[in-house]
Amino acid sequence: MDIKKRYFDYAATTPVHPEVIKAMRPYFDDIFGNPSSVHSFGQEAKTAITNARDSIAKVIHAKSEEIVFTSGGTEADNFTLSGVAEAMAKKGNHIITTTIEHHAVIEMCKFLEKHRGIKVTYVQVDKNGLVDPEDIIKAITSQTILISVMQANNEIGTIEPIAEIGKIAREKGIYFHTDAVQTFGSLEIDVEKLNVDLLSASAHKLYGPKGVGLLYIRKGIRILPYLHGGEQERRRRASTENVPGIVGFGKAVELAEQEKHERNEHLTKMRDKLIKGILENIDESQLNGHPTKRLPNNVNVTLKYVEGESMLLNLDLEGIAASTGSACSSGSLEPSHVLKAIGVNPEVAHSSLRFSLGRLNTDEDIDYLLGVLPRIVKNLRAMSPLYKKSK
Amino acid sequence: MDIKKRYFDYAATTPVHPEVIKAMRPYFDDIFGNPSSVHSFGQEAKTAITNARDSIAKVIHAKSEEIVFTSGGTEADNFTLSGVAEAMAKKGNHIITTTIEHHAVIEMCKFLEKHRGIKVTYVQVDKNGLVDPEDIIKAITSQTILISVMQANNEIGTIEPIAEIGKIAREKGIYFHTDAVQTFGSLEIDVEKLNVDLLSASAHKLYGPKGVGLLYIRKGIRILPYLHGGEQERRRRASTENVPGIVGFGKAVELAEQEKHERNEHLTKMRDKLIKGILENIDESQLNGHPTKRLPNNVNVTLKYVEGESMLLNLDLEGIAASTGSACSSGSLEPSHVLKAIGVNPEVAHSSLRFSLGRLNTDEDIDYLLGVLPRIVKNLRAMSPLYKKSK
Numbered sequence: 080m081d082i083k084k085r086y087f088d089y090a091a092t093t094p095v096h097p098e099v100i101k102a103m104r105p106y107f108d109d110i111f112g113n114p115s116s117v118h119s120f121g122q123e124a125k126t127a128i129t130n131a132r133d134s135i136a137k138v139i140h141a142k143s144e145e146i147v148f149t150s151g152g153t154e155a156d157n158f159t160l161s162g163v164a165e166a167m168a169k170k171g172n173h174i175i176t177t178t179i180e181h182h183a184v185i186e187m188c189k190f191l192e193k194h195r196g197i198k199v200t201y202v203q204v205d206k207n208g209l210v211d212p213e214d215i216i217k218a219i220t221s222q223t224i225l226i227s228v229m230q231a232n233n234e235i236g237t238i239e240p241i242a243e244i245g246k247i248a249r250e251k252g253i254y255f256h257t258d259a260v261q262t263f264g265s266l267e268i269d270v271e272k273l274n275v276d277l278l279s280a281s282a283h284k285l286y287g288p289k290g291v292g293l294l295y296i297r298k299g300i301r302i303l304p305y306l307h308g309g310e311q312e313r314r315r316r317a318s319t320e321n322v323p324g325i326v327g328f329g330k331a332v333e334l335a336e337q338e339k340h341e342r343n344e345h346l347t348k349m350r351d352k353l354i355k356g357i358l359e360n361i362d363e364s365q366l367n368g369h370p371t372k373r374l375p376n377n378v379n380v381t382l383k384y385v386e387g388e389s390m391l392l393n394l395d396l397e398g399i400a401a402s403t404g405s406a407c408s409s410g411s412l413e414p415s416h417v418l419k420a421i422g423v424n425p426e427v428a429h430s431s432l433r434f435s436l437g438r439l440n441t442d443e444d445i446d447y448l449l450g451v452l453p454r455i456v457k458n459l460r461a462m463s464p465l466y467k468k469s470k
Numbered sequence: 471m472d473i474k475k476r477y478f479d480y481a482a483t484t485p486v487h488p489e490v491i492k493a494m495r496p497y498f499d500d501i502f503g504n505p506s507s508v509h510s511f512g513q514e515a516k517t518a519i520t521n522a523r524d525s526i527a528k529v530i531h532a533k534s535e536e537i538v539f540t541s542g543g544t545e546a547d548n549f550t551l552s553g554v555a556e557a558m559a560k561k562g563n564h565i566i567t568t569t570i571e572h573h574a575v576i577e578m579c580k581f582l583e584k585h586r587g588i589k590v591t592y593v594q595v596d597k598n599g600l601v602d603p604e605d606i607i608k609a610i611t612s613q614t615i616l617i618s619v620m621q622a623n624n625e626i627g628t629i630e631p632i633a634e635i636g637k638i639a640r641e642k643g644i645y646f647h648t649d650a651v652q653t654f655g656s657l658e659i660d661v662e663k664l665n666v667d668l669l670s671a672s673a674h675k676l677y678g679p680k681g682v683g684l685l686y687i688r689k690g691i692r693i694l695p696y697l698h699g700g701e702q703e704r705r706r707r708a709s710t711e712n713v714p715g716i717v718g719f720g721k722a723v724e725l726a727e728q729e730k731h732e733r734n735e736h737l738t739k740m741r742d743k744l745i746k747g748i749l750e751n752i753d754e755s756q757l758n759g760h761p762t763k764r765l766p767n768n769v770n771v772t773l774k775y776v777e778g779e780s781m782l783l784n785l786d787l788e789g790i791a792a793s794t795g796s797a798c799s800s801g802s803l804e805p806s807h808v809l810k811a812i813g814v815n816p817e818v819a820h821s822s823l824r825f826s827l828g829r830l831n832t833d834e835d836i837d838y839l840l841g842v843l844p845r846i847v848k849n850l851r852a853m854s855p856l857y858k859k860s861k
Contacts, residue, residue: 084510091504094498094502108491111483111486116791117782118782118791154697187698306574319544400512
């Protein structure tokens with residue numbers, strides 16, 4: 080029997096939008112030139128990436144030359160941390176970030192601590208995952224060269240007070256970076272209003288292709304390149320440009336900009352219905368992340384006495400794709416560093432699920448999920464001695 | 471009037487093979503999952519990259535787990551140099567490479583010299599662009615940790631004695647890397663026979679997509695990751711995998727393997743006809759690179775008394791796309807470092823053209839080019855006082 084598959088893991092990745100595929104298509108074999116080539120094949124490809132760059136820059140109120148295309152969000156994050164640390168070494172060796180950043184930030188920070196003599200302060204968050212700007216101020220030293228705080232958390236959906244933190248950084252003359260991988264194309268992003276100097280994004284989170292991202296670098300910011308070689312991207316990122324990917328990214332951003340309001344309204348309604356349905360129909364359940372300062376598509380819940388992995392497998396059998404947190408750390412047996420940071424007990428952290436909604440989800444999907452999930456939880460709990468004991 | 475466009479710049483990039491596009495297509499929106507996800511969407515995507523990895527590994531006689539997918543050749547080269555330099559810092563701080571490597575190697579070497587305390591020896595080549603293995607031996611010190619020599623040069627097409635150099639490195643216990651970006655899918659690559667420990671390749675040079683490459687890392691080689699974050703690629707390269715790109719790369723390698731013999735026979739014939747035609751029909755012309763140890767698709771000639779850029783523009787008007795050398799350095803006004811290395815006078819270096827042939831070129835293309843080029847050269851020389859003076 081074929082079961083209808085329903086996807087609730089849009090925070091992990093999204094299907095490429097049909098319009099994006101259409102936009103990319105000619106750049107594989109028709110307009111296939113290397114943008115660095117002088118001839119018409121090259122120049123047509125160059126025009127395509129210029130257009131994509133212009134349209135993305137416009138959406139985030141940046142200048143075109145402030146956008147550097149990368150291979151994804153990880154490279155953009157790594158580029159920022161490493162590039163600023165090395166370019167600003169004479170000014171200081173201290174970076175401030177938070178305990179709930181994406182691994183691409185945290186692991187790079189650890190690398191810089193171990194190999195580059197950088198000191199990193201990991202600012203704590205509150206029980207909802209919110210960073211307190213006061214804590215950022217307290218962490219600043221005369222050596223601080225960079226503050227990196229994500230715009231919204233990928234696991235629990237909490238939206239951070241980026242503009243405020245950016246303002247603090249600006250006043251202190253410290254560079255400010257935000258990982259906007261989860262928010263790009265969803266929340267409004269205006270690099271001026273947000274006071275950001277550097278911003279990372281990834282196409283595949285907003286119905287664009289995998290393998291392409293960007294780093295916004297405010298004019299005048301000092302940063303060393305991360306990839307060295309050819310003179311692409313104004314010598315800030317060597318490597319032949321991924322032309323179809325960049326074109327697709329541009330189209331995805333355009334579409335997101337046009338459809339943002341409608342998409343978010345739809346997502347918020349489904350999100351709230353799902354949260355309400357879970358909390359009402361499953362006992363000993365709780366929502367993780369901020370109740371209102373929250374991504375329109377994120378639902379993260381702890382369902383005590385059931386193993387997240389078991390729930391995932393059972394959900395998968397019913398055609399439902401969800402996750403226990405970040406896809407990037409699904410290979411790890413460690414409980415989520417984000418849930419740990421907001422004070423969720425490590426044992427209970429393993430009982431958490433993330434549902435992240437997207438443009439193809441329907442009300443009917445939510446109804447289906449709410450029909451299936453309580454039953455699965457009930458069945459799994461029936462096998463749990465701890466649950467029985469608690470009753 | 472529409473003129474038929476003819477592409478002679480396959481060394482810069484290639485159009486994606488129709489079969490490759492077909493293979494990639496489902497992975498944009500049908501099998502679109504994140505390979506790190508536990509659910510079926512993710513697992514199907516994971517299977518796809520496993521299959522691509524297996525089929526590429528088989529072609530180069532490697533183990534699947536020795537293949538790490540990257541964003542391209544530049545990242546693979548940077549990864550190697552930086553990753554080995556840092557992992558082997560306790561053993562030594564000396565790298566040997568050559569004066570004719572791709573910028574992705576040379577610029578990274580310069581970065582390591584400036585920022586990581588690495589010492590680099592740039593071994594000279596002979597007038598045909600050949601590296602003498604004896605010169606490699608002479609350059610080895612007790613501090614040498616890595617030797618990096620490209621399998622064939624991207625500008626002049628000279629094929630290097632990689633197996634011999636690899637054997638030397640192996641005997642001395644030094645890691646050996648080769649940049650195979652120009653040869654992958656064209657020359658036979660057997661990592662055992664070639665004695666290589668690390669090998670870089672890029673999909674878009676062999677009718678695969680832009681934005682994906684690989685680094686072969688022999689089991690046991692010590693190397694630090696270049697991208698830090700999630701646990702992808704066995705923790706050697708963080709970042710969500712470019713699934714369609716990797717699938718396309720796998721298909722491109724498969725096709726190249728099947729068609730290699732036929733492709734090369736066709737290319738070699740056209741190449742030799744073109745070289746002969748140019749040397750016979752244009753006076754004061756010379757071939758750059760080795761006359762026989764040469765990529766089957768490479769023609770690099772110096773046509774004295776004419777500016778390369780002027781020739782390119784004139785050729786472009788006639789529908790012919792060629793280059794003056796590496797696309798990656800076409801933004802630069804510097805004469806080619808490769809031509810300089812083989813002793814071409816800097817003034818004359820500016821009078822050089824590279825024609826790189828590919829699977830879609832026909833005999834008729836070569837005839838057309840041989841019909842057009844001498845006329846363009848003649849016209850340009852008619853305006854050159856230096857040429858008149860020489861007569």
